[in-house]
Amino acid sequence: MAKGTGITKAVAVGIGVVTVSSVCGLVLMVVMFQIQIDEKRPLVPPTPSKPPVLPTDLPTNLRLHDYLLPESYKVVLQPYLYSAITNNYTNQSFFFSGNSTVRLKCMKDSKTILLHVHNLNVKNVEVRKSGSDEKLASRYTIHNNESNFLVINLEGQLSGNGTYYDIFTNFEGELFEDLSGFYVNRYTEKSKDEDEEDEERNRFLATSLLQPTDARRVFPCFDEPALKAVFDITIIHRPGITALSNGMGDSGSIEIDGEEWVVTTFTPTPIMSTYLLAFTLADFTYKSIPTGTNMHIYARKEAIVAGHADYAVEITHKILIHYEKEFGLKYPLDKLDQIALPDLSVGAMENWGFISYQESGLLYDEVTGSTFDKEWVATLIAHELAHQWFGNLVTMRWWNDLWLNEAFATYMSYIGVEAAGWDLKDLIVLREIQSAFQVDSLNSSHPLSLYENDIQTSSEIIELFDDVTYSKGAAVLRMLSAFMTDQAFMKGLKTYLYNFQYNNTVYNDLLECLQGETNLDLEGFMSTWIEQVGYPVITINTQTGDTSQEQFLLKPGVGHDIPWQVQITYIKSDDSGLKKDLLKVKGPVRRPHFQLIDSDKWVLANINCTGFYRVNYDEENWNKLLMQLEKDHHMIPVINRGQLIDDAFNLARGHRLNVSIALSLTKFLVNDTEYIPWESALKNLDHFVLMFDRSEVYGAITKYLRKQVRGLYEHFEEYTNNATIPKDYTDQNNQVNAISVACTYGLPECISMATSLFMDHKNDSNIFSIPSEIHPNLRRAIYCSAIAAGDEDDWEFVWEEYQRTTVAAEKDKLRYALSCTKEIWLLNRYLEYTLDPSKIRKMDMVSTINYIAKNVAGQPLAWDFVRGKWSYITQEYGAGIISLGSLLDGVTKRFSRDVELEELKQFQREQDKEDQGFAARALEQVIERTEANIIWVNENKQNVKDWFNGEL
Template identity: 55%
Template sequence: MGKGVILSKVLAIMTVVMTVSSVSGMVIMFIIYQEAYERDRPTRPPTPNATDPLPTGLPPNMRLPKNLVPQRYDLHLQPLLYTQTTNTTNQTLAFKGSSNISFLCVERTGTIFLHSKDLSLTENTIRVNDVDRGKVVPVSGVRQNMNDTNFLEIQLNGVLTVGSNYTLFIEFKGELGDNLAGLYVSKYTEKSTTDRVDDERLLVISQLQPTDARKVFPCFDEPAMKAEFMVTIIHREGTKALSNGYLKESNSVVIDGEPWEISTFHQTERMSTYLLAFTVSNFEYTSSPHDRVEIKIHARPQAIKAGHADYASGITKKMLSFYEGYLGRIYGFKKMDLVAAPDFGGVAMENWGLIMFRESALLYEEGVSSITNQEWIATVVAHELAHQWFGNLVTMKWWNNLWLNEGFATYLSYLGVGHLQPDWNMENLLVLNEIQTAFQVDSLASSHPLSCEENDVQTPSDITEQFDDISYSKGAALLRMLADYISEGSFILGLKKYLDALQYSNADNKDLWKHLQQAVNEDGGFVKVEELMYTWTNQMGYPLITINTTTGAVSQQHFLLNQTSTYDLVWHVPIRVRKSGDNPAIVLLKSSGPEMKAAFRANHNQWVLANLNCVGYYRVNYNPENWARLLDQMETDPQEIPIINRGQLIDDAFNLARAGHVNVTLALSTTRYLRNDTEFVPWEVAIRNFNYFLLMFDRSEVYGPMQAYLRNQVQGLYQHFENVTLASSVPDSHSDQYNQINAVDVACKHGLPACQTMVQELFKIWMLNHTNIIHPNLRYSVYCQAVALGGEEEWEFAWRMFQNATSATEKDKLRYALSCTRKIWLLNRYLEYTLDPDKIRKMNAVSTINYVAENVAGQALAWDFVRAHWTYLSQEYGGGIMSFSSLIDGVTQRFSTDFELQQLKQFQSAHGEQGLGSASRALEQAIERTQANIQWVKKNKRTVLEWFKGELRRP
């Protein structure tokens, strides 16, 4: 055998010996371990708690997660522009700033989500600090604008602990645009004192509602995420800065060799981001004395010197005192600044302590502004002051309940102005301006509930769509109805409870109903508030109440202009009713009916009038016998029926005819008696409803007889005011002044020779002598009719006067008049001017296009113009709450043919919901309205033509 075989045997023997030894050792060790284990059993270690996985990725919807609660913002802003420029000025239309946000963590997270849009920031400028532990939480990554959410996602190298406090520091930069949203630039001219060249001035102004705070600084931009704000503004030397808080201190500094001022403002109360506001300007102000609040009206220096802010100054302090007394709660800030902005997308904005207005809504020029302008300013100021409680102190939780802000402010504004001016009959104006306005939108199947589900309102466009006649006007109408039903005393008591319980917080419908119910219970009432109001706020539309006065039967159904769409909706309807010769009664209808009620049953020749004083949000139809008795009463002695109900009967009849519930001849017959009535409300209602007929028929053979009928009817009204009109004067009463305007407007539009001669002569005197003797109340009508009856010379003169006018209210009158010409080429040129902000300010572009569309000569031009420029218009002019819904609504009002319906559908298909943005719902409503118009015209055109011809043959 060889050597290798012998070594293998030896190795094998040694391996066996070692294996046996190892096994023996292991056995011995196991025995020893068992004995020790039995003597002293070890305690089992605790099972570790399962850790919930941290959420990853984007939130499931467009809403911020609720894991972080903002407490305070320390915000620094530095607009870089110069408010005055010279040939050597290096102008920079930008701003930069920093924000230090203090927040509380309420759910574990490794990611911070907040909002940021169009801001430039970098990861190395973001710092997160754990305040409680005194350490930095490292940032691992940053993402912006994922899927158009406007989210800023800050990814952390660590986890935020529940119950701990943190700060988030961010530096950022942004552009100062001119799109009237976020932080933007406005401009105006001041008459030079040294030469003939006017000086241009710039200012910085903010408009953050509803979702544009995120354009100014990264923030938690949702209304329920309230916080306190400490604002510091770094601005050019010689300018003045304003923000919500009271000015704490202002210091001069030098930065990069240039002089600046640093203005620091006192910390605000807890409030929503959309209420934050800033301005930097060379404005001056006038003060409004108040025993506790420093009130200032800020405007262009020349406007202040001319006294244009004096009217607003006088009413603001009175209005503030009224609300404090009415609500039993003082205004919570030390100061209130009201600013008249040369460029402003909305009418006004209620920012807490710093309210913004467009100039025409705040500045009043004696001898130039009309009674309409005066009332408008009073109403807008009252609306914004009411917001200081409803919207600012208590804010809706989410935009689906915007009506809790806007409905309240609208309703209370009429109470406020009515308190200051009891002779203005604001109760009647509320019915005209709010209830009948809301009725038109709410009678479409494409309307929406006053309060919808939160998830139905997600995107910025969804939110902007909420700013419509439903939130404002219907909200006000329902509050008025509720206050009437539960009593004014219970209503006010409930509001006080609501404000006390939810101050500096947020609310939804149920919170309001809860506190109103408490008030009703304390006053011994029996109304179930939530049960009643749920049917009004959570259902779209409104009911038609049908009454048979022979049997006393009453029923309800959903009123729609196009009744082919049916919804099984029932409301709890408080009906105030009066029979001729009897006292009023109230009946609550809770079923669709019919129900038999003695209050609605009339004796022989007795009429029944429901919805007394129009306190209810519904329309009423009667059996033919009762209609005949009511119309006979209006012919023989209209004073027996309240003025507002005379208007209601006309409005209900016309809209019932549009919906096919009554014959169109009944509606037209309600206007016969007007030849003997000089009251404003019924005339105003009739004019508005005839406007629908004009829109439907001013391109057809019906127009001639209809125009002749209106000319005959208005002749008595025109003659009633003719002497004061020719004397360039006005009547004493507020409502008569309004009706004088109606008389001139209707008489001239429909060819009354005396009226047309009068306006041409007045306008010619102005053109030749450069002396305007036209009374401010009548300028709106006289300017328009003179331009319509004239030619290029009159148009060019009006354009020059528009360019030279220094009063915003005078500019508005002339801007409207320029749309009245019948010259197609002038209208086309005027439409092109709306694309040039140096000719027509951006804030006026939409209304100017709509003015042209009102003109039958400009209808097709305006529609073609909007379609051709839609993308540009929506991008350049559609920011913030500058909703394009009114544009679509305005340019399609006259649509009543199959071809126009086809064009609408093609436009909708071409742009899609994303391309239409906030105008999406308005286009759906335009399509529905056009379909209803087509059917109505086909059904009624011949009947309407014959009725007007028959009236012209009457003696």
Template identity: 45%
Template sequence: MGKGFFIRKTVGIVGIVLAAGAIATIIALSVVYSQEKSKNNENEVKPTGAVTTPVPTTEPSNEPWDQWRLPQTLSPQTYNVTLWPRLQPDATGLYIFRGLSSVVFRCVEKTNLILIHSNKLNMTLQPTLTALGSKPAPIIESIVMHTKTQYMAIHLKEELTAGESYELYTEFVGELADDLGGFYRSEYYENGVKKVVATTQMQATDARKAFPCFDEPAMKAVFHITLYHDPATVALSNGLNYSEVATLKKTTFAPTEVMSTYLLAFIVSDFGFIEQNIDKLQIRIFARQEAINAGQGEYALSVTGTILKFFEDYYNVPYPLPKSDQIALPDFNAGAMENWGLITYRETALLYDEEISSNGNKERIVTIIAHELAHQWFGNLVTIRWWNDLWLNEGFASYVEYLGADKAEPTWNIKDLIVLNDVHRVFAIDALASSHPLSSKEEEIQRPEQISEVFDTISYSKGASVLRMLSDFLTETVFTQGLQTYLDHFKFNNTVYTDLWEHLQRAVDSSSSTPPRSVQDIMDRWVLQMGFPVVTINTETGQITQEHFLLDPETKPDRPSEFNYEWFVPISWTKKEAAQPLYWLLQKTNQVDQMKISGDEWVLANINVTGYYRVNYDNENWERLLNSIPVINRAQIIDDAFNLAKAGIIETTLALRTTLFLASETEYMPWESALDNLDYFYLMFDRTEVYGPMQTYVGNKVEGLFDYFTRLTNWENLYNQVNALRVACSTGNENCTTLVKTWFEQWMENPNVNPIKANLRSAVYCSAIAAGGEKEWNFAWEMFEKATVASEKDKLRAAMACASEPWLLNRYLKYTLDSNKIRKQDATSTIISIASNVVGQPLAWDFVRANWEYIFKQYGGGSFSFSNLINGITKRFSTEFELQQLIQFRDDNAHIGFGSGNLAIQQSIERTTANIKWVKNNQETVLEWFINPL
């Protein structure tokens, strides 16, 4: 249970006065709002009165308001926030919200300056300052809005007294825009009627768009939230619904626990919900009424209690709140957000329809729910001090999401998928010289766009991978013991990552676990330097070495490393089929006689890919592995071989030989690993003479899998059948093409009855649209517009990017600029889907270059999706001409900026350079091998 809450008498009186006068005050906020949106497309709410003075962007100075971090002079204690979102536009067509807020803060060091975050808010009355101690409050001398650093600077005639508490009161108006950040609006249609939802996304730096606040994760406080709204709607926030008043409905919520601003949420909608109570805990799923009526929230409700109970046991800490609300939003930029007690989701991440959604949809839902529920303790109860340690928050949740999902669905073997979804995925990014460490210095992560940039694959997937490795070599018992004391010690507080190492070390010291170095000594090498090693085992001599693995060995890391790019490497290994004791490689090279082999023996290291490193062997051991292909690590052998070949460490033909066995393979993970790696060959060669022989080879390999599912399963819902159908059709298998075209034509003849099995729809839709023309595309668009299940809309939206007609793809690209056709949350992923099509890639590249300024300003410099967009439209680049175009794009748009995509531009240039070298060195060899595979 959460801690109890105590309100000081003076603070309590302030809260009562605010509550009593809130409705009168809000209605009195009649200052005319900005007559129209900013003419410069910056969507900035301009001040309407003379109570503040905005200052233009200037060169940075040493003044506190020109710094990106708040001074440590003030510490917030409680907020009372009252908001009234208007779900109808005003006379100028704008949607607005009105509000008032008071924050009680303690003065830590004497100062004559109050700096508080405020972004795109219009102060409608002069803020007031009240002393809550014995001395009167200083008089406010001036108030200046600093738009660049997003501060409201309140200059005082005298200094605040250290140790005393004060209350700052503000009244304001903001725009309830459709920009997916802060307090924003989401729109949808139900039964032909337009509905508007007022909702929030505060992480990482957008609480300041909803009300003035000290918007840093370490500035924790208690929040009292009140919402005014139409009587036909329902209001939600982090706390329990405390009381309601009719007419203009007033909903007051119980005070929150001590928490960070980025975890706040408040929502006004006319959504429906379903609920259950487990051990006095209220669990509710909210969504559009139509979705609730259709039962789309039932699966989420069925697994939430199980996952919460699992994490209570795993953390050995009771769930800290009295309720757990989860809500599916039509417009949401991220996948989901762990707001404490009110988790927000994209519809595809929470809603499941048994008739329409696929196994993949179900898997995504249960893992995302587990991810967000994991955060309720790790991240919310105990919070990182600053965003440079985001990896600890997101990496941990990305690891234990598989444990929570496995508890809810124990027959799925879902824990194995971390290898494909996270470890293999992040290897590709972390093998670049322009990668970055998990943890950076605080001063390197300052501006909002820099903060958004760390929400990347490194933080999530590498974080998950190294924490999984840590749990494995410590043992799960020791790992969870240290985790439990960490959470108990720091609950309702903030930490840095070394605090976790300290508690894990205590657990090690009280156990029989004996790693060769301290937890911090081992893990600092994985956290403070980027990249990972390739471990090379010579089974002839017993020598074992490690080297920093780089996709292009001729590049040099952008960052120096105090550890000289050496790691303490835990090596799990087996000799033939006999598991061996864990071996630690603590230096560059060592002699391990036990790893010498003879006869038909073989060595396989990094069992189940529990370690965050790649493995290479001498040629003789590779040959033995290729001849036996042990089931336990087929996916790993394939992935290691292909990536070692990309880096020039082994021959490319050796990597290709790992796919020879696919003709008789039916298991999902080896096929998925092979296809993921062959996808690179398609990207490099689908515009060259290699493409034909490669298609023939892959088509021959997949034919057996396609026949297997056709003959034995009649295309029932088995996991690997999607790969079979997709690859068979894409490689020209006539039986496959006939099958998908027949299914799709049957649907077109009777749009009300879809004959295509839910699990196959992504593959069938794409294949049928690729084989068809305008008629098929227009039908898909019509079905997309009519679809009421989000996962079905997503399948159709992705499939329309498979079209073979350039003019259809160009038209589709233009749709992404119209939010009435493609929602803003889906615009960048739609462009990426089009770019994944060999026909659409040059069209998407031209489109993004021509519209970059609009795209950047429309979606904001802090959008998490910019790095995905830049990587997605350039991943096929492999010529000198494309490299020069990319460099020109970077230079031409430097004045506009790339926001969270800055690093992605650099990585794309590095990746393209490596691609050019690889194609030059391998094209002829690869062509010969596909013509005559050995």
């Protein structure tokens, strides 16, 4: 308990008296105060007005404020890089410094400015009202997370209503070798020493790849495509280096701290997005395009002297003029340069006025180059030049509509190459439509146009650079053009480009311009193709005339219920005329014109594969088409022969058609030598090989393929033996198919031919100084066949030649051949090389691993390698646009077993645990594909085995 206390009685009485007196006094005071209030009431103070709430916090998403509009940038960059190290006293420097002043228009009062910055050391930030020296007090912070925000908080505020402000930043950064942002390339160049002997010297260059979100790695900026501005670039660099950028350059020498430097100032760009800015510093030379004003091809000196840029010089202006006519607008810049880079993580990049390419995409060697190499150069140039209008002049507002850039460039490239003498329009079915079908038959695919808020992070943006965006987009544009007529389509495009030049668009802007050229309901027709995932399978019952549609999926499941508007084109065997029918509903619809009575009559839909859909028939109509193909395949258009094969095999994979019907559709090929049906069959039979080449079914498959390809091989054998090629380009492709299939599946005469040619090739010590006996078209196939049949010595020979040659296209053929060996230890060694840039260039890492995974001996090695090195790969390659999704796709194509599915899911759990967003959609897709493969193999293995055994 507590300790007690006490007081006297006298003191207690005194305290009581004082207390009563005090209470009485307080009561009197309250009464008197109330009397005063009643006599003169005080005024009620006004409600204080609240000051305006100024934005000070970060936005709830990862987008910049839309009321700060950049108008121009003045950027000065000073890379300290040397193009060559000429003595032991010079230290190479992978470092740059710079400053930038961006002028912006403020449309709303604000206390905060948001810009983007990533991997830069920002040393100073100043904010001034334009035209004034008065500096606004501010402090800044950098958010090193997905936002990449440089947040400038002001003590005062920016005034809205179009007031201009200048933001000055001073910064420094590092030139990495990660193929993104502002980065370094290493390469070797042959030169003469004092004794006139060839000597390889190490060289360096600095270049840029800013798409999609890497301009922020070079200077603080508003790095969103809709925030276009004019860019005024100055580069201070070492002597002996040429600086190139989007505009015309003017150079002069200065001295800084006792050292000589060169200052190159470029003419301002047109108003454009940050990702289209580009710069390169290299000791390159060029070849001018004589018919074009200020057009040049830049490359290594050795390549220019050897004439490897001549073909690009020949065709660039032709394609450009062709586009000017097609699009109704002149190329808007005063110069167009193209540069071939030793290392670029994408095939090419459409920087406005200064396009970057991998060397194999721009340079062509007449001696070692194949026809396919030459066509690739033409196609890639046509793609990038199309971007100068679609993407650069008119740009999508946000990355969710990336297809407005890439689908148009892909589709228009088939039109552009015509000016260079290539007729490739039918090959769009193989290259784009069938490729897009594969990824878009998965629920984990995505619509062409997504909601803006669904695409936020850099990883999510990079994932959109896929077959849906490029290939499905091109296929849908081709379908739309056929629906409204090619003439009306091109006329609407001219309006689109004219109305929105130097601006940004969403896809409805495109539809409105096209709608002005037709009475058809384009929005009704196109909305489902653009806004929803997937595509339909149209089922035609020729016994009842019923027609229906539903979403096509490889994995059994429930698709969405939204029907597509489908224009069905068809022919009937008793009527040669092409007919059209529009299907808008999902359930069965009675269409008597599809009903067939005669036993020998058939119907064929989706003529020339114009529509982006698959077609299924009742079994009787399938059998009639089979009979027609075996009786006279010429009665079926060549594109549709390929389409029937591709549809049937995928319908069988999707559990909608008996697998024996699909396999039977390959029997007529013994009499067909056309490329499209053969290529379609080989791509689909390759799936059977991937599913069964680790089982007892594989023996029967190899025997069947060997039997079927013999006629095709013999058809081209005279050309092959004479080291010549057919005249027609599609025949040239099929000659390669004949050799690849015949040698791969053990046709003795093919293996003998390939081995003999390779040995002659190997024994010629001057193989790269004189034309080889192996035609360049056939080298890839023959090299691979010989290495597969050869030994370690053969592999070492090809590896040495790979290291020695400087021609990129020839290196690619040799690099592919090295993956064909059956020796496990060599494949493991080759995998290790892929992470050594001195052996395999960074840009070739993904394709090389995928080549190895294509080899049945290399596939498990490649998967284990990717899993084990994933953290390193994502660290080294994940920041840029390089396709890690393609890597996952390539190393898992054979997955069809429960244990492999569990490995994938475990891999996904590990990524989720580490919060890695790299290739997340691609991982979902390969998991879904593997689940579909497991189900299909379990259901069909015995039937497949029985069918192939029955054909032997």
